[in-house]
Amino acid sequence: MRPHRPCLPAFAKALTLACAAFTLSGAAAAQGAYPDRPITLVVPFGAGGITDLVARATGKALSEQLSQPIVVENRPGAGGNIAADYVRRAKPDGYTLLFATVGLLAVNPHTDVKVNFNSAKDFTYVSLVGSTPHVLVVGPNVAAKTLPDLIKLARAKPDTLSVGTAGVGSSPYQGMKILEEGSKVQFLHVPFKSGSESVTNVASGQVDLTFEASPQVMPFVTSGKLRALAVANPQRLSTAPDVPSTAELGYPGIVSGSVAGVVGPAGLDAEVVRKLNTAIVTAVANPKFRAVLVAQGTEPTASTPEQFRQMIGNEDRRWSALLKPDAKN
Known part of the structure; x- marks a missing residue:
């Protein structure tokens, strides 16, 4: 009697199913292990600014929440577009993320600076992190003592008063455009690689004014190197209690600040997004982390991925209308 041999088609099918099961279980295990190595968080502006x-x-x-090192990497230039393009092209595995601002994602596409990304298609949204209202400050050579004084001076000298920003699309740039739109004036735009660089240039008298976070500017205000005219916010700030808000000065429409959050390349796995979002939400709820951000003039604000995406969509439409047909400065 011949020994029994398994049916080759049936055996092959069983082997294929076993391999598939092993592959799926291996993939699930790998996915469940995320993150198992350091994560790079790319910052689109230079070191020292409020975004950084x-x-x-x-x-x-996040490092504390995820038990992995988070390496912060500054990639400034082109108003943040260099960093955005870098992350857009990164492998969508959750190990390269972008600390993105609303200005980068929703304003830059409507300026005259070329962008190589589509905010709606090229990124996976994870969560908002915080919102930082701006303080409007002027340098020692500017005669204006109040916001109405500044507006009057700007109307008398259009395209003359210079505004330092962290580049086209940055939050100080947004502040400049909002002030121009709200008071019908025109400034001279002077871009730098970071907000801190623009602040030091205003303090030295090389540039006339800027919008920046209170921790960035208030030490210069205290020393007399800068003059704070207003907080571009509906209310005063605890970090700048003596500076009036634009609303109380009669300019409620002049509201400016930096809103930022975390995004990754398009195609991030849903479980990776869930883990990252949970980590950010947990961090934002932590009193220690909240205290750090509040000390920097930032209001901690987490969100769902969809809420973040919808905010960018709304801001994109707003700035499309505001900057039409294009930005000249």
Whole structure:
């Protein structure tokens, strides 16, 4: 009697199913292990600005939540577009993330600076992190003592008063455009690589004014190197209690600040997004982390991925109308 041999088609089918099961279980295990190595958090502006400061605080908090190092990498240039393009092209595995601002994602596409990304299609939204209202400050050579004084001076000298920003699309740039639109004036735009660089240039008298977070400007105000005219916010700030808000000065429409959050390349796995979002939400709820951000003039604000995406969509439509047909400065 011949020994029994398994049916080859049936055996092959069983082997294929076993391999598939092993592959799926291996993939699930790998996915469940995320993150198992350091994560890079790319900052689109230079070191020392408010976006960089909040990003570094966020990186530290996420490292504690995820039990992996978070490496903060500054890639400034082109108003943040260099960093955005870098992350857009990164492998969608959750190990390269972008600390993105609303200006980068919703304003830059409507300026005359070329962008190589589509905010709606090229990124996976994870969560908002915080909102930082601006303080409007002027340098020592500017005669204006109040916001109405500044507006009057700007109307008398259009395209003359210079505004330092972290580049086209940055939150100080947004502040400049909102002030121009709200008071019918025109400024001279002077871009820098970071908000901190623009502040030091205003303090030295090289540039006339800027919008920045209170921790960035108030030490210069205290020393007399800068003059704070207003907080571009409906209310005063605890970090600048003596500076009036634009609303109380009669300019409620002049509201400016930096709103930032975490995004990754398009195609991030849903479980990776869930883990990252949970980590950010947990961090934002932590009193220690909240205290760090509040000390920097930032209001901690987490969100769902969809809420973040919808905010960018709304802002994109707003700035499309505001900057039409194009930005000249």
